[in-house]
Amino acid sequence: MALGPDGPGEFGFLEAMMKRGFVSIPRMLFDYTLDLGLDYDRIGKIFTVLACVGGPGESPYTAYTVTRRNTPRDFDQVRTLVLQMEEDMITRCDHVTENEITFSFGPLFARLFAVWEEYWHEHQKETARKGPHPAVALAERMLGRSLSTRDVGSILEWVDEYGFTVEMVEAVIKEGFRQGVTRMSYLNSIAREWAEAGLETPEQAEAYIKEHEKTAARYRRATQALGIKRSLTAAEQAMIERWYEEWGFDDEVILQACEQAAGAKNPLQYTNKVLERWLQEGIRTRADLDRMVEQKRKAAAAGLDSGRSPRSGRRGSGQSNVILKREKKDDSYYEVVFKRFDD
Numbered sequence: 001m002a003l004g005p006d007g008p009g010e011f012g013f014l015e016a017m018m019k020r021g022f023v024s025i026p027r028m029l030f031d032y033t034l035d036l037g038l039d040y041d042r043i044g045k046i047f048t049v050l051a052c053v054g055g056p057g058e059s060p061y062t063a064y065t066v067t068r069r070n071t072p073r074d075f076d077q078v079r080t081l082v083l084q085m086e087e088d089m090i091t092r093c094d095h096v097t098e099n100e101i102t103f104s105f106g107p108l109f110a111r112l113f114a115v116w117e118e119y120w121h122e123h124q125k126e127t128a129r130k131g132p133h134p135a136v137a138l139a140e141r142m143l144g145r146s147l148s149t150r151d152v153g154s155i156l157e158w159v160d161e162y163g164f165t166v167e168m169v170e171a172v173i174k175e176g177f178r179q180g181v182t183r184m185s186y187l188n189s190i191a192r193e194w195a196e197a198g199l200e201t202p203e204q205a206e207a208y209i210k211e212h213e214k215t216a217a218r219y220r221r222a223t224q225a226l227g228i229k230r231s232l233t234a235a236e237q238a239m240i241e242r243w244y245e246e247w248g249f250d251d252e253v254i255l256q257a258c259e260q261a262a263g264a265k266n267p268l269q270y271t272n273k274v275l276e277r278w279l280q281e282g283i284r285t286r287a288d289l290d291r292m293v294e295q296k297r298k299a300a301a302a303g304l305d306s307g308r309s310p311r312s313g314r315r316g317s318g319q320s321n322v323i324l325k326r327e328k329k330d331d332s333y334y335e336v337v338f339k340r341f342d343d
Contacts, residue, residue, distance in 0.1 A: 035115045036108070042088060045081045046105075049091075052078045061106050068099040075099075135159050135169040142173045143182055151184045162195040171202040175209065218244060221251065225258035226267040236268055243272075247279050252286040 033043070052074045053064045068075040082103045085091040089111065095102040132140070136155050140147055147155070158164040158172065172191045176182045199205050219232055222240050232240070243249050249257075254275065261270035283289055 032112060032115050036111055037088075042085070042090065045085055046090065046108075049078055049081050049085070061104055061109060063094065063102055063104045065095075065100065065102045133159065135164075135166045138166055138170055139173060142170065142177075147184075154184050154188050158191045158195075162191060163200070164191065164195075165201075167202050168194075168200070168205070171205045175205070215241070221255065222258060222268075222271075225255050226261060226271065228267065239268060239272055243275055247275065248284050249275060249278075250285050253278070253283065253289055256286075256289060 033039075052071060053066055066075060066078050071078065079096070079101045082091050082093060082101060083096070086093050086103070086107075090105065090108045091103045092106045093101060093103045131137070132152070133156060135158070136147060136152050139151075139155050155169060158169055162168075164172070172187055172194065173182070175190050176187045179186075194205060194208070197208060199208055218240055219237060223229070223232065243254055254271075257271045257274040257278070258267070260274050261267040264270035278289070278292075281292060283292055
C-alpha cells in the first residue's frame with residue numbers, strides 16, 4: 001500500500017491520497033474496497049451521484065447541495081441514492097426536504113482514514129523490523145545525521161520514482177558536498193535534474209557534471225570579458241554555445257572578439273556580429289586571426305606605397321612612426337588595425 005510519508009493524521013492522510021492521484025474518489029478507495037465493504041452496486045451509486053452533481057469537489061469532505069429547481073429531472077434519483085448510501089455509512093445528510101438535499105461523503109472518508117491509519121501503523125512496524133532502506137542508511141552515514149520522516153520520504157522517492165540505485169543516491173549526496181550544500185531540498189533539486197536528464201549511473205552523472213562545468217566556464221569567461229554582471233538569459237546562453245559548438249571558435253578568438261565589443265551598448269550582440277564576420281572570412285583559431293591581421297597590414301602598407309611620390313626616397317616621419325607602432329603585436333596593435341578596417 002502507498003502510505004503517506006508524514007504518518008497518521010488528517011494532513012498525512014490527504015497527502016497520501018494526492019500522491020495516489022486523488023481527484024474526488026481517490027485510487028486509494030479502490031485499494032481498500034474490501035476493507036470498506038464496497039461492492040460494485042455501492043461504487044456505482046457513488047459515481048452516479050457525482051455525475052448528477054456536476055463532478056467531484058476539491059476535497060473529499062466537500063458538501064454538495066442539490067435542489068429540485070436546479071436538477072428537476074435527476075433530483076428524486078439523487079435524493080434516493082444519497083439516503084440509501086447514508087444507511088450504508090457512505091454519505092451524511094445535513095439537510096433534507098422535498099425540494100433540497102445537502103450531503104457529503106464524510107462517513108466514507110472517515111472509514112477510509114481509519115483503514116489507512118491501521119495499514120500505516122503496520123507499515124511502520126514492518127519497516128522497523130526490516131531496518132532502514134540501504135539508500136536511507138547510506139544517506140544518514142554520509143550526512144552524519146538522522147533523517148526526518150520527510151527526508152526519508154525524499155530518499156525513497158529517488159529510488160522508487162526516479163529509479164536511482166544506492167550508488168546514484170551516493171552520487172547525489174557527493175555532488176551536494178562538492179557544491180557545499182547538503183540541505184535535503186537542494187539534494188532533491190539535484191536528483192530531480194539528473195532524473196529529467198535521464199542519468200542512471202554515477203558514470204553518467206560524472207560526465208554530466210563535467211559538461212555542465214565546461215558550459216558554465218564558457219558563460220563565465222564571456223561575461224567577465226564583456227563586463228556583464230547579471231545572469232544570462234536562455235537566448236544569450238544559446239548564443240554563446242553556438243560560438244563554440246556550431247561555429248567552432250576557440251577561447252582565444254572569442255575573447256578577442258569580446259575585447260572589440262567592450263563598451264558597446266549590447267556587447268553580446270556586438271561580439272556575435274564580429275564572430276559572424278570572422279566566420280565568413282574563414283577564421284576559427286588565433287593562428288587564423290593572426291594571418292588575417294598580417295594580410296590587412298600588408299594591404300595597408302601596399303596602399304601607402306602606391307600613394308607615395310615616385311621621387312620620394314623614404315616615408316615621412318609621421319608615417320614611419322605610425323607603421324612602426326603597428327608592427328608591435330600586442331592588444332593595442334590589434335585594436336588599431338581592426339578599428340581602421342572595420343569602420
